[in-house]
Amino acid sequence: MGIKGLTIIGESINDSVPSTHALFEAGDIEGLLELARSQDAGGAGYIDVNVGPRAPEFMADLVRKIQEVTGKPLSIDTPDIEIARAGLEAYDPGRAGGAKPLLNSISPLRTEMFDLYKVRPFKPILLVSERVAGGRSQPCRTAEETCQAARSLIQQARDTGYGFTNDDFVIDPGIAPIASDAEGNLKRLIAAIEKIHRDPDLAGVHMSVGLSNFTVMLPPKRADGSPLKSPLESAFLTKAVPLGLDMVIGSVKRKYELLPENHPAMTCLNQVLKADGFDAIMRVRDFYS
């Protein structure tokens, strides 16, 4: 099962997932631990842990409890430095076969998070869909801007002197929902993945996207009753994995697979990549309606 060479960071323990949010709100720790167990059993390479806007101590406690039920390394997922610090402090590499945790994520505006390496060595997920220009953060609109943001953030990581290697870096070039992609983000993303993969200075880095974001805001099924999201996500992977994408934050329940070029979802994706503006959105609508 799955795609060879593709590591899944299990996405389920995330406060923004409605069913998981309900577990958090109910204080159902056992329910959260069950998500860790099932994702472990389902083949996740890492277990993501996102507690939303809760106290750092809550993150620490949850990390400890999750590590009691899984030997998979964790991905500490928060933009909040104190919650990240608590998660890293609580993380025990010994329970994960010595593996470093991921820290999801460091953006050009959150580079102080590199210093958490002193708390616990980690592998940073680097969010490079944003860049700093003129002292302010801007979205990357082109593959070159995205690649440049990756180079710049990696340089900053190297400059810390903590000893990050290319194998530590997981670059997230930013995936946007295809349901609203009138601005050619998918084109930018595919080109950026290829560019980063071919950059000699970035040789050996990993790349990841939050795959479920790709199909949010779409119906679950096509008009003929067949599933919509899994094929579209697989079509994306069919394009992106050969270009260098080797990780996704995703669901172990999804049947990710490489599709033949004549699969209807591949046809849709190819049409979207050729279309401009709202035509791209209309190609997606045509695919499911």
Place this chain on the structure above:
Amino acid sequence: MPDPAELYDAILTGNAKKAEEVTKAALEANVNPSELLSKYMIPAMDEVGKRFECNEYFVPELLIAARAMKTSLQLLTPKLAAAGAKATGRVVIGTVQGDLHDIGKNLVASMLEGGGFEVVDLGVDVPAEKFIEAAQGKDGSIVALSALLTTTMTQMRNVIQALEAAGLREKTRVIIGGAPITQQYADEIGADGYSDNASAAVGLARKLVGTA
């Protein structure tokens, strides 16, 4: 001349070309622009909203319909302005400082425009003072704030405090939305309303300006 009623279907199905054609023909035939707006266009977008809320339409249909609406509105706006027609209300919208996410904000802006509101879109990463500038001198404006991150949602409180400091809080209404936002958070920071989707945001805005 095409029947102006065709404008309703053109917007509902997101046929921008047809919407433009019918609008042009109707204006050439001296059909009242306010009537076009209130009889066909806004009801079409209201229907889009209803279908969205009952999962019959999804974001692609919503965006495509909003684009058709916008195509017609661009033709209509100069005529409406010349006739002194008033919008349903005025909304100043933006994603708060430090946050570059614009998908939700754009959806809400499109739906509000489709609902007959004048929309001033300040974009993303908007500092509190920009919201103040845009609301100043325009009593009754709604300030709509979007945030996707738990680290940036706190800026919403700053905007409300800045409105208070500028003496504008009593004259404006503040609505908020975004993935980490809840009604509880809206209550906590003293916002006037919260919506978890773009369609319901229109109903909320109408309620706040007393036209619901």
